[in-house]
Amino acid sequence: MKKNLLLTVGFIFFCIMAGATSIYNIQYTNSRGADNSYPSPYLGKQVTVEGIVTAVNFNGEGYFLSEPVSGAWRGIYVLDTEHKPKRGNYLQISGEVAEYFGMTCIRNLNSYRVLDQHRSLPTPVIINTNQLTNPLEAEAYEGVYVRLVNVSVSSIKSKNGKFMVNDGSGPCSVSLGNFGTKTNLPALGTQFLQISGIVTFSYGEYTLNPISSDDLQIQQPVYIQTRSWGSIKSLYK
Incomplete structure (x- = not known):
């Protein structure tokens, strides 16, 4: 019974992952685009993404997701005022890929799931x-x-x-x-x-x-304590 339960949970997890698009694939591009903003190759498409919340309340309009191992092309903005995730939440969301003032984002969410409450933040x-x-x-x-x-x-x-x-x-x-x-x-x-x-x-x-x-x-200044000549002489009195 225990083995069957583990197999069932593993199958569900596999199905969840199989339907997800990586943040890397959504973000990666070497094409400047007409407005030099390097738009996503997924622009206008519906995607499902999973990631760790690295920052919230960006200008009161959304939050950022990262793949567990951070790196180039592995973070994305989510334009979403309806949900209030916390840093370290691991989310699965579905929505539309768009450009927000030239920044690639996911908006118009039609699915939002918290898969884990406490994930370690990726190393900057x-x-x-x-x-x-x-x-x-x-x-x-x-x-x-x-x-x-x-x-x-x-x-x-x-x-x-x-x-x-x-x-x-x-x-x-x-x-x-x-x-x-x-x-x-x-x-x-x-x-x-x-x-x-x-x-x-x-x-x-x-x-x-x-x-x-x-x-x-901030880099704190280093102070070197020096002893006056008079103080040094007083040690030998």
């Missing part, structure tokens, strides 16, 4: 700042959970939380507050050990969006 993919400036490279990380390391603020774009950072390979854009959490704008020249977040595309630009203040780790 480490990239350099120049990879978010080059359109073809940056497109591969649209919707993906990534991390920049050893960067400094090279310019402030606006008082609304947008600034540029550089690791020496070239500047890229960072935008704060898009996931509903307020974070203070860093000063020009601020150095970060790392900045993590989701890459998005809009208005012709790829941008890294930290999910919370925990995603910005």
Whole structure:
């Protein structure tokens, strides 16, 4: 009986997986498209996708899914205000592939299932700042959970939380507050050990969006305590 039950569960799981399209297949393209936004080859088609929720409440309109092992082309935006998943939920959704201001997304959901409540988040993919400036490279990380390391603020774009950072390979854009959490704008020249977040595309630009203040780790200055000559002499009195 136990063996039959395991076989039944395994068969159901296989059927679920068999009907799913990978995020990678939906996102991967090397065609710029008419508007240079690299549209999905699945544009306008109905798909079923499974993935881990990496970020929620993006501008109050949706959330991001990732394949369990993160990497290029393995994240996607879901335009959905009806459901309220949590980070770490493992979902199976069905809907239409569309372009939202040039960013590939899934919208008009007709199916939504939480397959697991507590999945570990994928490890952020480490990239350099120049990879978010080059359109073809940056497109591969649209919707993906990534991390920049050893960067400094090279310019402030606006008082609304947008600034540029550089690791020496070239500047890229960072935008704060898009996931509903307020974070203070860093000063020009601020150095970060790392900045993590989701890459998005809009208005012709790829941008890294930290999910919370925990995603910005400032490099703390190192202070060297020195002893005055007078203090040293006092030790020998």
